[in-house]
Amino acid sequence: MLSVVVGGIPITGALKQMVTDGLMVVGDAAHQADPLTAGGINLGMIAGDIAAQVGAEAVQAGDVSARRLSEYEKRWRKQFGRQHDALYRVRKILIKMEEAQLNALVKTASELPLREMNLGQVALALFKAHPRLLIEAGTLMASGLILK
Ligand SMILES: Cc1cc2nc3c(=O)[nH]c(=O)nc-3n(C[C@H](O)[C@H](O)[C@H](O)COP(=O)(O)OP(=O)(O)OC[C@H]3O[C@@H](n4cnc5c(N)ncnc54)[C@H](O)[C@@H]3O)c2cc1C
Structure with missing residues (x-):
């Protein structure tokens, strides 16, 4: 060191x-x-x-x-302002998320062609694979940060 x-x-x-x-x-x-x-x-x-x-x-x-x-x-x-608020909410969602759910999300994301996708498309793909996320992400969609 x-x-x-x-x-x-x-x-x-x-x-x-x-x-x-x-x-x-x-x-x-x-x-x-x-x-x-x-x-x-x-x-x-x-x-x-x-x-x-x-x-x-x-x-x-x-x-x-x-x-x-x-x-x-x-x-x-x-x-x-708007982006900052939304990212703060994402942080709060991730902190509360159980490890197994987080691992499942990362696994799904790692199988996506991320270079060809924008943030909204990534979010949609994750919601499709993990519908439970939709409940937690309601406020983010309302903020317009995702699904733009
Ligand atoms: C370990 C670590 C890794 C990070 N890695 C990244 C990264 O990879 N990418 C990234 O974007 N951000 C990173 N950050 C965050 C980033 O360093 C800070 O967000 C950024 O430096 C904030 O800049 P600033 O000018 O507001 O404050 P600072 O960079 O903290 O500058 C404040 C300055 O004011 C001086 N100061 C304090 N009190 C007084 C006083 N009374 N009188 C005179 N001078 C004073 C301090 O000495 C300091 O030089 C990292 C932070 C840490 C701690």
Whole structure:
């Protein structure tokens, strides 16, 4: 063993409030990492980019109030909000899933031509093979993340 890398990634869903007077939080501080994979580098960078644009304009205008900075949060939620919420729900479903069911899902998925399928088609194939999933996935379909 040459080194040990450890750390925590907040994946409890994005913060309900990301700005206040004179402050915007981005990346892990705003719990923006993908709630399913915990990947947060790209999401943090994009949020930083949006915050920088909004912040620069706010400073130039001499107004860094929460009201003005909320433009950052509005843009972030428009770009990521719905997907983030849905992935958080997927995470909760997977955490509760029994190991045997999870193994069966992975087995089915491993037999699919994944490179030729989009997310909706994968979901449909999994539902066909495991109809019980439909009950758990109702809210995801309502969110539009799958079956688009
Ligand atoms: C082990 C591990 C593996 C990961 N693998 C991946 C991966 O493969 N792909 C992926 O996309 N994501 C991965 N992540 C998640 C990713 O690292 C984070 O989501 C991302 O780095 C968040 O970026 P950030 O800028 O918000 O926070 P950070 O990268 O944590 O940056 C915050 C910075 O602020 C500094 N800081 C803290 N307090 C202060 C202070 N008071 N004053 C000044 N500076 C301060 C810290 O030292 C740090 O440099 C991984 C995380 C861990 C822990």
